[in-house]
Amino acid sequence: MNSDRAAAYGRVVKAVDDLAGTKLHREEQDKIRAAADALVFCEDLNSDPAAEEALAQVYELADHLVESDRLSSDGAQRLLQDVESCGPFTRRAA
16 A cells, blocks of 8 residues: 555545435445455455455446436546545556
8 A cells, every 4th residue: 555545545435424324325335435445455456356346346336326316427437536546556647
């Protein structure tokens, strides 16, 4: 883990807390937190099937939240970016 990943983890926790009760149900909050937990301690996503599955579940959840109008597309994108940033991903220059 490094400081960027720790900061991303903090953003995820804050986002989940901010959305709790109004936009996210308890099991949805737990799913996002579990993915952030798994990713922040993951060294290589390809060799960590639990982290990979947790991330896939958050992608599916984000799609569901947008489709049900509980989260905007931009909000879902920000949340996914923060969850992904908890992990060992290499960012490419845009």
